[in-house]
Amino acid sequence: AQSVTQLGSHVSVSEGALVLLRCNYSSSVPPYLFWYVQYPNQGLQLLLKYTSAATLVKGINGFEAEFKKSETSFHLTKPSAHMSDAAEYFCAVSDQRGGGNKLTFGTGTQLKVEL
Amino acid sequence: EAGVVQSPRYKIIEKKQPVAFWCNPISGHNTLYWYLQNLGQGPELLIRYENEEAVDDSQLPKDRFSAERLKGVDSTLKIQPAELGDSAVYLCASSSGGSSSYNEQFFGPGTRLTVL
Numbered sequence: 473a474q475s476v477t478q479l480g481s482h483v484s485v486s487e488g489a490l491v492l493l494r495c496n497y498s499s500s501v502p503p504y505l506f507w508y509v510q511y512p513n514q515g516l517q518l519l520l521k522y523t524s525a526a527t528l529v530k531g532i533n534g535f536e537a538e539f540k541k542s543e544t545s546f547h548l549t550k551p552s553a554h555m556s557d558a559a560e561y562f563c564a565v566s567d568q569r570g571g572g573n574k575l576t577f578g579t580g581t582q583l584k585v586e587l
Numbered sequence: 588e589a590g591v592v593q594s595p596r597y598k599i600i601e602k603k604q605p606v607a608f609w610c611n612p613i614s615g616h617n618t619l620y621w622y623l624q625n626l627g628q629g630p631e632l633l634i635r636y637e638n639e640e641a642v643d644d645s646q647l648p649k650d651r652f653s654a655e656r657l658k659g660v661d662s663t664l665k666i667q668p669a670e671l672g673d674s675a676v677y678l679c680a681s682s683s684g685g686s687s688s689y690n691e692q693f694f695g696p697g698t699r700l701t702v703l
Binding site: 481504508514515516517521523562573574575578579 | 628629635678695
């Protein structure tokens with residue numbers, strides 16, 4: 473079975489500050505890992521994905537994440553937060569063998585960006 | 588290109604009433620997913636279709652939930668009868684290709700169901 477744990481259900485940062493959202497995964501097989509963003513009353517949008525190529529993955533809107541197998545982590549970062557980054561962020565894991573079909577999501581982290 | 592379309596966006600019903608949600612995937616996407624998202628939680632897969640075949644419905648509560656994708660394109664998810672605990676957002680997603688390689692899932696905006 474696969475699972476992800478997102479540490480911190482709410483994170484608050486100042487505009488211009490570093491954003492760090494934590495995700496740890498559990499998987500008995502090589503995983504695919506994802507970060508999704510969800511704005512209010514909208515569906516999920518893929519920010520970035522790790523599919524066993526480069527361990528440092530760059531996504532949209534200036535976000536990036538690093539796959540660290542030794543730490544079973546896939547933390548999401550952005551050097552400088554913008555007000556428009558305020559949203560809910562979900563980490564997800566999938567079994568590579570299924571082509572990413574079976575996504576298991578974390579419970580989400582609500583990011584608040586303050587002036 | 589149009590994204591995944593869901594309707595209605597919002598639905599309020601009384602308990603024990605039936606309700607149905609509709610999803611039209613991205614054109615050409617043969618895989619369709621229904622997810623349940625409870626408040627403050629991540630989405631959980633209810634059912635996955637490959638064309639018109641339900642290939643994973645292990646998480647679908649079959650006593651009250653049903654789904655269909657008759658022509659392998661759009662899909663309907665039904666609850667009958669609805670219970671208070673069914674209040675949630677129901678998300679539909681679609682992807683192309685099979686399971687041999689990675690295929691990104693694209694999500695619709697969801698239907699927010701409130702059961703009174």
